[in-house]
Amino acid sequence: VTLTDAPLDYDPTAFTPLAVTTDVVLLSVVDGAVAVLLVKRADKPASGAFALPGVFVRPDEELGGAATRALHDKGGVTVRARQFQTFGSVDRDPRMRVVSIGYVAVAPFATVSPVLDDRRQLLRIDGDAVRGRTNRKLALPFDHAEIIAGAVADLRRNLDHSAFAFGLLPPEFSLRQLQEVHEAVRGERVNKPAFRKRLTESGWLEPTGRREMDQRFRPAELYRARAERRA
Amino acid sequence: VTLTDAPLDYDPTAFTPLAVTTDVVLLSVVDGAVAVLLVKRADKPASGAFALPGVFVRPDEELGGAATRALHDKGGVTVRARQFQTFGSVDRDPRMRVVSIGYVAVAPFATVSPVLDDRRQLLRIDGDAVRGRTNRKLALPFDHAEIIAGAVADLRRNLDHSAFAFGLLPPEFSLRQLQEVHEAVRGERVNKPAFRKRLTESGWLEPTGRREMDQRFRPAELYRARAERRA
DNA sequence: TGAATAGTGTCTTTCAGACAATATTCT
DNA sequence: AGAATATTGTCTGAAAGACACTATTCA
Numbered sequence: 426v427t428l429t430d431a432p433l434d435y436d437p438t439a440f441t442p443l444a445v446t447t448d449v450v451l452l453s454v455v456d457g458a459v460a461v462l463l464v465k466r467a468d469k470p471a472s473g474a475f476a477l478p479g480v481f482v483r484p485d486e487e488l489g490g491a492a493t494r495a496l497h498d499k500g501g502v503t504v505r506a507r508q509f510q511t512f513g514s515v516d517r518d519p520r521m522r523v524v525s526i527g528y529v530a531v532a533p534f535a536t537v538s539p540v541l542d543d544r545r546q547l548l549r550i551d552g553d554a555v556r557g558r559t560n561r562k563l564a565l566p567f568d569h570a571e572i573i574a575g576a577v578a579d580l581r582r583n584l585d586h587s588a589f590a591f592g593l594l595p596p597e598f599s600l601r602q603l604q605e606v607h608e609a610v611r612g613e614r615v616n617k618p619a620f621r622k623r624l625t626e627s628g629w630l631e632p633t634g635r636r637e638m639d640q641r642f643r644p645a646e647l648y649r650a651r652a653e654r655r656a
Numbered sequence: 657v658t659l660t661d662a663p664l665d666y667d668p669t670a671f672t673p674l675a676v677t678t679d680v681v682l683l684s685v686v687d688g689a690v691a692v693l694l695v696k697r698a699d700k701p702a703s704g705a706f707a708l709p710g711v712f713v714r715p716d717e718e719l720g721g722a723a724t725r726a727l728h729d730k731g732g733v734t735v736r737a738r739q740f741q742t743f744g745s746v747d748r749d750p751r752m753r754v755v756s757i758g759y760v761a762v763a764p765f766a767t768v769s770p771v772l773d774d775r776r777q778l779l780r781i782d783g784d785a786v787r788g789r790t791n792r793k794l795a796l797p798f799d800h801a802e803i804i805a806g807a808v809a810d811l812r813r814n815l816d817h818s819a820f821a822f823g824l825l826p827p828e829f830s831l832r833q834l835q836e837v838h839e840a841v842r843g844e845r846v847n848k849p850a851f852r853k854r855l856t857e858s859g860w861l862e863p864t865g866r867r868e869m870d871q872r873f874r875p876a877e878l879y880r881a882r883a884e885r886r887a
Numbered sequence: 888t889g890a891a892t893a894g895t896g897t898c899t900t901t902c903a904g905a906c907a908a909t910a911t912t913c914t
Numbered sequence: 915a916g917a918a919t920a921t922t923g924t925c926t927g928a929a930a931g932a933c934a935c936t937a938t939t940c941a
Contacts, residue, residue, distance in 0.1 A: 440712045442673030445744075445755055481671045484753050488744040511742045511757050513676075513719040522715050524676055524755070526742050601893075618895070619930045642891045643938040832920080849922070850903045873918045874911040 444523040447491040448479035448569070449506050450576035451530045453537055454593050454609045458549045459580075461573055462537060463565075464499050465544040470519055471566035475546065475557075477573070479525065492528035501540035504592070506530040509579040510572075517568045529576040531592040550577060577610075584610055588629055591650035597633055599645035600624065628655040675754045678722040679710035679800070680737050681807035682761045684768055685824050685840045689780045690811075692804055693768060694796075695730050696775040701750055702797035706777065706788075708804070710756065723759035732771035735823070737761040740810040741803075748799045760807040762823040781808060808841075815841055819860055822881035828864055830876035831855065859886040 451462040463475035478499035482491040492506040506528035513524040537547055548555050553574055554562040565573075584590050584607060591598075593606045604620050624630060630648045637644040682693040694706035709730035713722040723737040737759035744755040768778055779786050784805055785793040796804075815821050815838060824837045835851050855861060861879045868875040 440675065441715050443676045443713060443715065444671065445674045445676065482674060482744070482755070484672050484674065485746055487746055488742070488755070508742060511719070511739060513713070513757070515716055515718060524713070524719070526744070616931050642940065643893050645893055847904050873913060874920050876920060
């Protein structure tokens, strides 16, 4: 079915197709701070500027598939993404009207680091701003700053309600690492005993029996995330 | 700027415009149950069936504006709507590819009741299903059942975190009414003293000094929602 | 043995649920 | 007075923060 011979609904004059994209915010924690994967744009507008990986949604492609494709083809990373908000201001793209469906994904630094180069960077988020390699505040094209802020807010909201946060860590991790991730995302320190008690009794964690290696002092127990929550 | 002479991005073959709509889920509480405003469709497909009020987004129209227009023109109600999720399965509309941005709104029954007639009905939500006038489960067109379920879940999540729930009540209300609304949305009873203490100390409520009238027994104090939260 | 971090115990505060008592209004 | 509901008080248990203590590892 093409667009032109489709039956019309209600008000025939109101129906004009729009450009639809997905933009993906891949978040990670680097040195105790939340960071976002940005890709240097090859094309106009804003060519050469760092921006979120995004693609136009194809007519026969699911929205989640488009998000995965954006992250894979432009970001070089293959992880699951979750829809969080849609951005569609009339003037958000200078070329034309573009509605962008925002997706958020998380990954441990080790998963992202192999693909980083001149064109792909994992940049620290400092409050509302993204800071570049030289610690300068980056001006992002379109409304990508707003999209990133929305993704971080979404991650913060869902940190406790889901297993989402484990995606920021390697498969095996210590409770200290988990706490550092929580502190980085929430932007504040948390109480150690309370955090440990809450998490170990949450049913999400499974002890591996292994411990940290190459530590200078007492090594920590390692845990992994359970696929299914358990009592 | 028209779509055809716009500059191309990255992969030129990937860019085809899609139809974009907003569908609005207006929720209210009727007789202790959550209900949704549905409108009888005038056009194909599924003409004559009850469905969510929705419109195609115009090229020069904000998304929120399209949601307001859908609710106003098709629903006959003028209230603020909030974006909650975007639905875009390839086959969700039999005519063609349509991406729909879901909005949720709330209103007291008294606001909606004047516009109800044969074509516009406020129907009770029972678990996952919508029940019609004759208490029969209604089969909704497209993925509107899924959209409604998403809106209810969103309302439930945000019941405490925002002033959103006050929109389900008239400007002045008693604590008992407020508790009934919370119970209807959450689908379970709540503890009365705890609820009262939590709400009265939340900073959202302002006593009006007035009380209920036309009650057979002791009248309850009336409150109104504060625009700004206060200590 | 000491440095440094992992992990635990205890006290206190806060908050919500359970239950019941008191207060108010109308018939 | 009595019915019926509004409002409040008290007890209890769960959970988190503050603080400090014990345990473990390596240099």
